[in-house]
Amino acid sequence: xxxxxxxxxxxxxxxxxxxxxxxxxxxxxxxxxxxxxxxxxxxxxxxxxxxxxxxxxxxxxxxxxxxxxxxxxxxxxxxxxxxxxxxxxxxxxxxxxxxxxxxxxxxxxxxxxxxxxxxxxxxxxxxxxxxxxxxxxxxxxxxxxxxxxxxxxxxxxxxxxxxxxxxxxxxxxxxxxxxxxxxxxxxxxxxxxxxxxxxxxxxxxxxxxxxxxxxxxxxxxxxxxxxxxxxxxxxxxxxxxxxxxxxxxxxxxxxxxxxxxxxxxxxxxxxxxxxxxxxxxxxxxxxxxxxxxxxxxxxxxxxxxxxxxxxxxxxxxxxxxxxxxxxxxxxxxxxxxxxxxxxxxxxxxxxxxxxxxxxxxxxxxxxxxxxxxxxxxxxxxxxxxxxxxxxxxxxxxxxxxxxxxxxxxxxxxxxxxxxxxxxxxxxxxxxxxxxxxxxxxxxxxxxxxxxxxxxxxxxxxxxxxxxxxxxxxxxxxxxxxxxxxxxxxxxxxxxxxxxxxxxxxxxxxxxxxxxxxxxxxxxxxxxxxxxxxxxxxxxxxxxxxxxxxxxxxxxxxxxxxxxxxxxxxxxxxxxxxxxxxxxxxxxxxxxxxxxxxxxxxxxxxxxxxxxxxxxxxxxxxxxxxxxxxxxxxxxxxxxxxxxxxxxx
Amino acid sequence: xxxxxxxxxxxxxxxxxxxxxxxxxxxxxxxxxxxxxxxxxxxxxxxxxxxxxxxxxxxxxxxxxxxxxxxxxxxxxxxxxxxxxxxxxx
Amino acid sequence: xxxxxxxxxxxxxxxxxxxxxxxxxxxxxxxxxxxxxxxxxxxxxxxxxxxxxxxxxxxxxxxxxxxxxxxxxxxxxxxxxxxxxxxxxxxxxxxxxxxxxxxxxxxxxxxxxxxxxxxxxxxxxxxxx
Numbered sequence: 001x002x003x004x005x006x007x008x009x010x011x012x013x014x015x016x017x018x019x020x021x022x023x024x025x026x027x028x029x030x031x032x033x034x035x036x037x038x039x040x041x042x043x044x045x046x047x048x049x050x051x052x053x054x055x056x057x058x059x060x061x062x063x064x065x066x067x068x069x070x071x072x073x074x075x076x077x078x079x080x081x082x083x084x085x086x087x088x089x090x091x092x093x094x095x096x097x098x099x100x101x102x103x104x105x106x107x108x109x110x111x112x113x114x115x116x117x118x119x120x121x122x123x124x125x126x127x128x129x130x131x132x133x134x135x136x137x138x139x140x141x142x143x144x145x146x147x148x149x150x151x152x153x154x155x156x157x158x159x160x161x162x163x164x165x166x167x168x169x170x171x172x173x174x175x176x177x178x179x180x181x182x183x184x185x186x187x188x189x190x191x192x193x194x195x196x197x198x199x200x201x202x203x204x205x206x207x208x209x210x211x212x213x214x215x216x217x218x219x220x221x222x223x224x225x226x227x228x229x230x231x232x233x234x235x236x237x238x239x240x241x242x243x244x245x246x247x248x249x250x251x252x253x254x255x256x257x258x259x260x261x262x263x264x265x266x267x268x269x270x271x272x273x274x275x276x277x278x279x280x281x282x283x284x285x286x287x288x289x290x291x292x293x294x295x296x297x298x299x300x301x302x303x304x305x306x307x308x309x310x311x312x313x314x315x316x317x318x319x320x321x322x323x324x325x326x327x328x329x330x331x332x333x334x335x336x337x338x339x340x341x342x343x344x345x346x347x348x349x350x351x352x353x354x355x356x357x358x359x360x361x362x363x364x365x366x367x368x369x370x371x372x373x374x375x376x377x378x379x380x381x382x383x384x385x386x387x388x389x390x391x392x393x394x395x396x397x398x399x400x401x402x403x404x405x406x407x408x409x410x411x412x413x414x415x416x417x418x419x420x421x422x423x424x425x426x427x428x429x430x431x432x433x434x435x436x437x438x439x440x441x442x443x444x445x446x447x448x449x450x451x452x453x454x455x456x457x458x459x460x461x462x463x464x465x466x467x468x469x470x471x472x473x474x475x476x477x478x479x480x481x482x483x484x485x486x487x488x489x490x491x492x493x494x495x496x497x498x499x500x501x502x503x504x505x506x507x508x509x510x511x512x513x514x515x516x517x518x519x520x521x522x523x524x525x526x527x528x529x530x531x532x533x534x535x536x537x538x539x540x541x542x543x544x545x546x547x548x549x550x551x552x553x554x555x556x557x558x559x560x561x562x563x564x565x566x567x568x569x570x571x572x573x574x575x576x577x578x579x580x581x582x583x584x585x586x587x588x589x590x591x592x593x594x595x596x597x598x599x600x601x602x603x604x605x606x607x608x609x610x611x612x613x614x615x616x617x618x619x620x621x622x623x624x625x626x627x628x629x630x631x632x633x634x635x636x637x638x639x640x641x642x643x644x645x646x647x648x
Numbered sequence: 649x650x651x652x653x654x655x656x657x658x659x660x661x662x663x664x665x666x667x668x669x670x671x672x673x674x675x676x677x678x679x680x681x682x683x684x685x686x687x688x689x690x691x692x693x694x695x696x697x698x699x700x701x702x703x704x705x706x707x708x709x710x711x712x713x714x715x716x717x718x719x720x721x722x723x724x725x726x727x728x729x730x731x732x733x734x735x736x737x738x
Numbered sequence: 739x740x741x742x743x744x745x746x747x748x749x750x751x752x753x754x755x756x757x758x759x760x761x762x763x764x765x766x767x768x769x770x771x772x773x774x775x776x777x778x779x780x781x782x783x784x785x786x787x788x789x790x791x792x793x794x795x796x797x798x799x800x801x802x803x804x805x806x807x808x809x810x811x812x813x814x815x816x817x818x819x820x821x822x823x824x825x826x827x828x829x830x831x832x833x834x835x836x837x838x839x840x841x842x843x844x845x846x847x848x849x850x851x852x853x854x855x856x857x858x859x860x861x862x863x864x865x866x867x
Contacts, residue, residue, distance in 0.1 A: 209768025293752035301843035691852030
């Protein structure tokens with residue numbers, strides 16, 4: 001097999017209705033305009049899925065995107081998965097692991113799956129050849145069972161897989177797609193869409209090599225990149241903790257500063273001893289068995305495998321206790337039993353559920369129960385209170401959500417839909433935006449976060465602007481910022497509760513993270529100055545692809561993607577009015593700390609600043625004609641004109 | 649004598665071996681406190697104090713709060729400590 | 739003579755070693771060309787590097803001339819040593835693991851920050867927990 005390059009990208013179209021597959025090359029200029037991965041997916045989604053398409057019908061298209069860096073040591077195995085969400089917005093998520101490099105080695109950069117099979121199937125790909133195979137024997141299996149079964153069936157320990165669990169099969173809200181056991185992505189609806197097509201899994205094997213255009217330059221660029229991230233040389237305060245002990249450190253760090261969502265965020269601090277019990281030190285000491293990593297990650301132990309060593313759940317294995325679960329199954333529901341957290345999150349992984357959907361819907365239900373809006377008659381007799389008095393009942397409830405049984409069926413709809421059904425004012429306990437649950441990051445103490453959550457086209461998704469705690473501003477000088485074209489006073493911009501510069505900071509963060517996700521690489525690794533200075537990324541991309549473009553052109557690719565995502569939502573009817581914080585954050589000050597609610601007086605000017613900085617209409621959030629033309633997206637403006645959508 | 653609550657997070661525990669403690673000190677600044685703790689735990693000053701600048705190492709953080717107040721991140725190691733303060737080292 | 743030793747239980751399966759090695763000869767990233775392969779046991783509970791190389795690297799990434807695979811390994815699962823030093827390092831790892839759970843996931847020689855070594859003197863804590 002000859003080696004492939006990184007300049008021209010290929011797409012495999014699969015129609016599950018008629019069983020046809022077709023491999024073709026994408027236009028070479030797309031690599032320049034959209035980079036790859038999330039950028040190309042945004043273009044494909046806008047082009048292929050028209051407004052009003054039924055998300056669970058045959059005309060929705062599910063895109064899996066790798067990109068020119070996958071298979072190279074900075075791709076981190078990242079992939080973007082995108083489709084139209086059952087809620088109506090763009091659904092785009094990313095995940096890591098090892099599938100992306102394998103797909104690229106098979107000579108395929110993108111999968112585009114349309115149609116619907118009439119029985120469960122899986123897609124088997126080997127070096128540019130794809131087969132649609134029967135998966136009736138796999139349908140109903142949990143994610144870990146699917147992983148084992150397929151590896152056995154294919155007699156290949158190194159086959160790479162992506163699959164859905166029973167929750168997606170039952171069209172449970174926010175079910176993601178899984179792979180490598182504990183990697184998941186697409187919680188905005190991609191799992192449901194995959195299930196609606198009756199596609200249980202994708203398996204891929206590839207044997208091509210990948211040639212970079214300028215190997216010497218690539219190695220030099222890698223060394224710069226690695227230096228910013230390596231434990232020995234990174235100047236970022238998060239690197240030592242994130243690369244070893246991990247994100248569960250946050251329970252201890254956040255509770256005293258009012259950043260820890262407790263009891264459905266009715267409070268923002270928890271008991272310190274409880275926070276310590278579920279923290280990263282206890283996890284590493286008593287549960288972790290092994291470090292794991294995605295493809296070529298320069299960090300030691302971002303992922304981990306763990307096992308419960310004693311007690312009621314002895315022998316339960318899982319992985320990746322990270323930033324979400326200490327909140328979703330910890331402080332949010334007032335549970336300080338780390339065993340229970342690991343069992344609940346492990347079951348979510350096995351059933352193929354989204355932990356944020358489950359955690360926030362459980363905490364919504366608990367607050368309803370505590371306030372008499374739900375009773376034991378509604379909850380199948382379960383005492384559904386904060387503090388989790390009935391642990392066994394709660395564990396069984398995870399299964400019931402996945403299988404849509406009894407009370408589980410209400411929760412399976414997500415808290416936004418569930419509160420519409422329960423009424424009685426329960427929507428004020430629902431922590432969601434655009435129908436998607438939050439992700440555990442404080443808003444009333446971090447205005448950039450509040451803005452980012454409200455604006456995100458897929459619903460709350462911190463990866464679109466991560467991290468909420470940027471690097472030390474003294475790492476980068478005013479002169480360097482000017483060179484980079486970043487017009488920000490970082491000290492002001494990084495002040496959590498100062499509304500100034502938040503819109504412009506978020507503009508830069510969303511553009512730069514869009515670039516990182518389009519290469520692709522891992523957005524968690526924008527450490528040190530890598531979130532501000534995109535030149536190391538640019539050098540890597542040029543060396544790998546051989547494309548000579550200047551820095552502003554490279555950066556523009558990120559902005560182009562954001563405009564395509566926004567345009568998709570605009571076409572579906574979303575406007576400025578949909579970009580707002582959850583009701584609780586907008587109407588309630590933070591108890592004890594007194595952090596102000598995000599009412600219109602503080603929120604609207606930040607929103608204005610973001611839209612203006614982006615060149616979007618302040619009234620509607622629709623990208624202006626001038627902005628679209630500047631980005632080479634005149635066709636989008638044309639389509640808006642044809643649809644009668646007002647473009648300023 | 650000042651009574652402080654000290655908390656040690658993640659890798660800092662590889663030096664202190666404990667997660668937190670009540671601690672009595674005469675130190676008036678964070679810098680002086682670090683010197684004292686370094687005598688007890690060996691390596692703490694090396695972790696937090698940059699030998700060139702004499703200030704906080706970039707890859708570390710210290711939160712400090714006066715009693716009943718919200719913690720702030722310490723930028724200047726000559727930050728005063730008062731009786732009843734809580735300090736988180738990470 | 740130095741050679742490459744593998745400490746299997748420190749391997750996190752990232753495949754940086756395999757990926758870089760595969761490209762050093764001709765700039766093509768192709769795992770078939772790699773002199774180190776990481777085996778992943780199904781269920782992903784083990785990652786096992788298997789080395790077929792004398793350690794005289796085709797193209798060391800850094801100026802110290804050491805093998806690239808060892809240089810890029812984030813955990814310390816690969817070391818390039820004389821036998822007696824390799825033995826010493828392995829013993830160092832075991833002793834460090836007795837002290838701190840951090841060394842489940844990283845080798846002590848890869849941890850760049852101060853930490854309490856085994857046997858280092860320790861003052862009595864002043865009350866509290």
